[in-house]
Amino acid sequence: MDMIRNDARKRPDAATLATLTQALKDLLGARVSTAQAVCEQHANTLTWVENQAPDIVVFAESTEEVSQVVKLCAQHDVPVIPFGTGTSFEGHTNAPYGGVSIDTSRMNAVIAVHAEDLDCVVQPGITRKALNEYLRDMGLFFPIDPGADASLGGMVGTRASGTNAVRYGTMKDNVLALTVVMPNGDIVKTSRRAKKSSAGYDLTRLMVGSEGTLGIITEITLKLHGIPEAISGGICPFPSIAAACEAVIITIQSGIPVARIELIDEMQVRAINLYSKTTLEERPQLFLEFHGSEESVKEQAARFGEIAEEFGGGPFAWTTQAEERTRLWQARHDAYWAAMALRPGAKGISTDVCVPISRLAECVEATQHDIAEAGLMAPIVGHVGDGNFHVLPLVDMENAEEIAKAKRFVERLVERALEMEGTCTGEHGVGQMKMKYLESEHGAEALAVMRAIKHALDPQNIMNPGKIVSW
C-alpha cells in the first residue's frame, strides 16, 4: 500500500530532530523516548491503516508542559500529534511527516467534581471507564460510550459518541469548556462553567472534533448525569433488517426516550455467539436499554415490545438485573473483536456512515445486498437510533482482488449515505482515511472555510498534519 500522505509537508531532518530531542529531554528528563517500539505503539495499530510512527514520544504531565513542548516544536517546525489510548480507527495518531507524539495518558486526574452543577473537570488522559469508576459513589455518570475504553481527550478530538448518544447526545453536547494548547503554545480556555453562553464564537465546539489539528486539549469540563434510578435492557430478534430498522424508526418517532438501541445483523450475531459464548438466535437483533424510574423503564420496555411485535419482532426478553445487562452489553462492546475473530488473519476495514433515520432501513438493506453481491464477509452493527451503522469488511490483505472489491464496496457505501443526505462518518472522525470524502460531503466552498480556519490558527501546519483537511 502507498504511504498515506495528504499534505505538502516535509519530514524534519536528523539534525533538527537531534536538537529537538535534547531540548525535550532538558524539559522532561526521562519522559522522552525515541525507541522504535515506543514510537510504533504511538501510531495506528488498530486497523488496516499502515503504522506511521512519530520520531519522538513525550509523556506530558501538565498543560504547562504541553505548552512548552508545542512551543519547542513550533520553533523547530516539527509536527505534534496528540495521543490518548490509540483506539481511533482512521489513522489519527499516525505521523506521516514524523514529529513528536504527545502522550497524555499520565494526565489522567479528575481535577474537580461539581455535583450540584452536574459537571466535572478532568485531564484528557483519563479513560471513560476510569472516570465512571471515580464518579459512581457520587451517584453520577458520564454517559458517552464509544465502546473502546477511550481517553476523554481522544473522545473530544473525534467528536465521539456511541451506544447511548441516542439519548445523551455526542461529545459536542456534553463538553462545557476546554483548555487547549494552541499551535503557538498559547493556553486558551474556550468557555466558562455556566450551562449556556452567547459570548462570542463557540471555540468549544470548534475544538470538539478537530482531531488535534487546531490545538491540543489539556483540560475538559464535562456535563454529568445522575445515575438513573432504574435501568432495564434486553434483546429482541427480528425477521429481517428492514423490520428491525422500521421498529427503530417508530420507537424514536414515538418519543420513547430509549437510552441505547443497537442493531446487530445475522453475521455479527454469529460472531458474538462464537466469541462471547452466547446462544442468540442468528437473526437480526436489537439490543436495547432504558433509563428512568422503576415505573418508566417498565413502561418503555413494554411500549417497545408492542412496536417490535407490529413488525414481526420478538419475543423481547428484557430484565432490570444488572448482572444480566452487563453480560449483554459486554457482548455488544466486544462486537469489534468478535467480528475480527470470525476470520483470523484478516484485517477489518472500519466504516461509519450515518443517514437520516427515515432512510436507515433502505440504506442497511442495500448495503447487505452489496455485501452479498461482492461476496464479502462483512458483519454490521449500528447505533441505529441515530441512523449510524458500522459495516466491517474482513479482508485478506494478501488477496488483491478482494481488497479491490472491499474498497469498491466502501466507496459505494459512502456514496449512498451522501445521496441520502448522510455523512461518511457519524463518530469515528476523518483522520487520514476519510479525507477523500469531505469534498463530496461538504462541497469545495465549505472545505475552503475549514482550510482557512486551519491556516489561520496553525500557519506552520505543525498540529497533526495530514488529517481532516489537506493543506
Place this chain on the structure above:
Amino acid sequence: MDMIRNDARKRPDAATLATLTQALKDLLGARVSTAQAVCEQHANTLTWVENQAPDIVVFAESTEEVSQVVKLCAQHDVPVIPFGTGTSFEGHTNAPYGGVSIDTSRMNAVIAVHAEDLDCVVQPGITRKALNEYLRDMGLFFPIDPGADASLGGMVGTRASGTNAVRYGTMKDNVLALTVVMPNGDIVKTSRRAKKSSAGYDLTRLMVGSEGTLGIITEITLKLHGIPEAISGGICPFPSIAAACEAVIITIQSGIPVARIELIDEMQVRAINLYSKTTLEERPQLFLEFHGSEESVKEQAARFGEIAEEFGGGPFAWTTQAEERTRLWQARHDAYWAAMALRPGAKGISTDVCVPISRLAECVEATQHDIAEAGLMAPIVGHVGDGNFHVLPLVDMENAEEIAKAKRFVERLVERALEMEGTCTGEHGVGQMKMKYLESEHGAEALAVMRAIKHALDPQNIMNPGKIVSW
C-alpha cells in the same frame, strides 16, 4: 452618549454608496431602499443603545440574491448587516460604519418538513411563532422560545435560548445544518441532515452565535420535537429569592425534566400585575411547565410541589388546562413590556448573566442587595433552571447620576458572574454592548483565536463590523 464604534473601519463615501445603490437596484429593483425612516427601522430600536442606521436596506428573497448582494458589498468594501425582526438587545443590527442592511423577512418559507426524521428546513426570516403555527397540525413543534417572536435567522445568529432551554437546549443544540453566504459571496452548506457527524470542523456551531460577523444565514435545518401528549403548568410563590433558587437547584439536581422554570422577583410581579391585570401575590414566584405523558406531568408537578414546600414555598397552583397556561405564559412573555411600563419614559438596560446553578441563589441575592443599595428600579426575571437571569434597570436618561449608578451596577453584576465562573451573556449575544467584557471572560489568548478566525473568513471586515470582536 458617544457613538459606539469598536473598530477601525471607515464609512463608505457618498460616491461609493451611489454606485452600490444603483448596482443593488439593477439586481433587486424596488426592493432597495435608502429612505431615512426605513434605514432607522433597520437599526437598534429596542433598548437604550443608540440607533445607528445603515445607508441602504435591501429586501432579499433568496440565498442567491444574498450572495449577489454580499459580492457587490465586498467589491465596494461596504459593510453588510443581516436583519430579521430587530428584536435583539445588544445593538446587533446597528450599522456603526454604515453599509447595507439585508432584510431577510421575506425569506420566510418552510422549505421542507421531514416528520419521520423530526427535522425541518426553513428560511431565516420565518419567526418562531409562524413556524410553530405551520407545524402544529403535524403534531410537531420547535421548542426554543426567547420570548420575542424573533426570526429563526436571528435566533441562530445570537445562539438564542429562553424559557424552555432548560429542557430542550439552546439554538446550538437544535440546529442540524445551515446554508451560509460567506463574506466573499460563497454559498456554504455547513453540514448534512444526519443526526450526528464527525466529518471535520463543526462549521454549524461556529456560525451559531456568530451574529452575522462571519456570514449570513440563508437556510436552517432545525431539529423538531413531537408536541407533548400532556403539558402542565403553574405558579408557585416563595418567601424569598434564596428559597426560590434553592428549590430550583434541587429540582434540577433531582432530574425532574422540567420544561420551563422561570423566576420573577417581587418588583417584576408587581409590574406583571399592573400590565397583565393579574393578581399574583407580590412575592418571588416561580413559573413552571412540565411536558410528558398525562401521568408524568402530574408526577412532575407533584414532586416539584414537595420540593417547594421544603423551602417554605407554595401553594403550587398548577393546571393542565391550555387556556389557563397560555394566559400565564403570555404574562411571562410580556415581562419586558410590563417592566418598561413600571416607569414610563425610562429606558431599560438589558442584562443577561448566567452562572453555574450552584451559585445562583447567592448571585441573585447579592444582585438584589446591589439594587437596593444603588436605589435603582430594576426588576428581575430569570431562566433559572440554566442559572441565567435578567435584571432590567429602568433609567431616566436625563439623569446623569442615575445613569452612572446603573452603569456601575451592571459592571458589578457582570464582574460577579465572571467571579462565579459564569458568563456576561447567557443568550442575548455580544453585539456592540458586551464587547468590553469578552477579554475578562475569555482571556486575551482566546480572544486572539476568535479574532484570527474573523480575519481569516472576513479579511475585509465587511460582515457586521464592530460586533463581537474588535478588528
